[in-house]
Amino acid sequence: MSNSSKDLDHLIELMAKLPGLGPRSARRAVLHMVKKRALLMTPLADVLAEVAVTVRECLNCGNIGTADTCDICQNPKRENGEICVVEEVSDLWAMERSHMFKGRYHVLGGTLSALDAIGPDELRIPRLLRRVRDENVTEVILALNATIDGQTTAHYIADQLGDVRVSTLAQGVPIGGELDYLDDGTITAALRARKTL
Amino acid sequence: MSNSSKDLDHLIELMAKLPGLGPRSARRAVLHMVKKRALLMTPLADVLAEVAVTVRECLNCGNIGTADTCDICQNPKRENGEICVVEEVSDLWAMERSHMFKGRYHVLGGTLSALDAIGPDELRIPRLLRRVRDENVTEVILALNATIDGQTTAHYIADQLGDVRVSTLAQGVPIGGELDYLDDGTITAALRARKTL
Numbered sequence: 018m019s020n021s022s023k024d025l026d027h028l029i030e031l032m033a034k035l036p037g038l039g040p041r042s043a044r045r046a047v048l049h050m051v052k053k054r055a056l057l058m059t060p061l062a063d064v065l066a067e068v069a070v071t072v073r074e075c076l077n078c079g080n081i082g083t084a085d086t087c088d089i090c091q092n093p094k095r096e097n098g099e100i101c102v103v104e105e106v107s108d109l110w111a112m113e114r115s116h117m118f119k120g121r122y123h124v125l126g127g128t129l130s131a132l133d134a135i136g137p138d139e140l141r142i143p144r145l146l147r148r149v150r151d152e153n154v155t156e157v158i159l160a161l162n163a164t165i166d167g168q169t170t171a172h173y174i175a176d177q178l179g180d181v182r183v184s185t186l187a188q189g190v191p192i193g194g195e196l197d198y199l200d201d202g203t204i205t206a207a208l209r210a211r212k213t214l
Numbered sequence: 215m216s217n218s219s220k221d222l223d224h225l226i227e228l229m230a231k232l233p234g235l236g237p238r239s240a241r242r243a244v245l246h247m248v249k250k251r252a253l254l255m256t257p258l259a260d261v262l263a264e265v266a267v268t269v270r271e272c273l274n275c276g277n278i279g280t281a282d283t284c285d286i287c288q289n290p291k292r293e294n295g296e297i298c299v300v301e302e303v304s305d306l307w308a309m310e311r312s313h314m315f316k317g318r319y320h321v322l323g324g325t326l327s328a329l330d331a332i333g334p335d336e337l338r339i340p341r342l343l344r345r346v347r348d349e350n351v352t353e354v355i356l357a358l359n360a361t362i363d364g365q366t367t368a369h370y371i372a373d374q375l376g377d378v379r380v381s382t383l384a385q386g387v388p389i390g391g392e393l394d395y396l397d398d399g400t401i402t403a404a405l406r407a408r409k410t411l
């Protein structure tokens with residue numbers, strides 16, 4: 018590819034496999050790293066090697082971290098009886114960025130899907146039911162994506178949970194959203210859930 | 215950022231410094247690597263650590279590689295008397311991808327710029343003049359960008375070179391280019407350099 022060296026070519030090849038990067042941006046990224054070797058390339062190599070060895074899924078909630086139990090599950094301040102159920106770790110991170118939720122999480126690892134033969138046992142649903150039984154859970158917040166599969170999964174879980182309080186995220190117009198760019202379903206949902214001022 | 219672990223946060227932070235990646239795509243890239251640990255994350259960590267230690271500029275031409283002299287300068291088959299002068303290593307790689315040029319390169323490391331106080335000594339221009347004198351150079355191809363700074367630099371170098379044959383890349387309509395989307399300068403250049411069929 019570049020005739021520069023086998024290692025460089027291999028590095029570019031691997032970088033190009035990252036989502037959002039193609040061959041062209043991988044080459045740019047590698048040249049940028051070479052220019053900023055001390056500030057970027059060496060620290061990145063170090064932390065990547067460290068994470069590649071230490072990263073693991075939390076045995077309790079499915080979040081990723083560098084210990085058997087993630088920082089959130091280890092933090093006693095996060096034990097407030099609320100469990101927020103999300104599909105993926107990226108959703109957990111999105112929730113955390115809002116700094117609004119103070120409880121713990123449960124990462125399903127996907128959604129139920131008849132088409133892909135993903136049933137409850139392929140996800141972390143049995144583990145969630147056990148947590149709701151064993152931990153003092155007062156409310157389960159289903160923060161699944163507003164897709165068909167996400168909502169199917171939410172209904173399935175709500176059915177299984179029994180007595181505990183179950184809630185979902187509100188649906189409506191996103192902050193800063195312009196009506197003209199919203200789909201009909203969102204506008205319908207926002208109108209149905211309208212609030213008296 | 216993610217409350218997942220300090221190492222993971224640090225990794226995301228560093229990845230977000232790569233050109234073309236922001237915080238959001240850095241998080242996606244890291245989650246992707248975690249999912250493909252054996253196939254992507256570990257090999258990437260290995261080759262990145264290797265390259266961070268071994269990468270260096272070729273003492274002859276300024277290309278990057280993992281030895282004091284790059285693969286192209288080491289290859290006797292590439293010694294055909296032609297030197298292609300480019301601004302950056304990325305330009306060298308672009309030339310190599312065309313598989314058209316069989317000679318050697320010289321990477322200037324930028325262009326002359328009065329505004330940024332970049333004179334000939336800040337670039338690899340003295341080194342180029344020495345190479346033209348010492349190696350059996352028959353032609354210098356100035357493959358600099360078609361920008362003001364690039365063309366100023368090309369003229370300066372052509373003036374310095376004296377006897378040797380100096381050429382530049384042809385200007386015209388790119389392959390697959392549509393006239394409607396081309397700027398006036400390109401169309402003017404293409405018209406001036408028109409060829410009789």
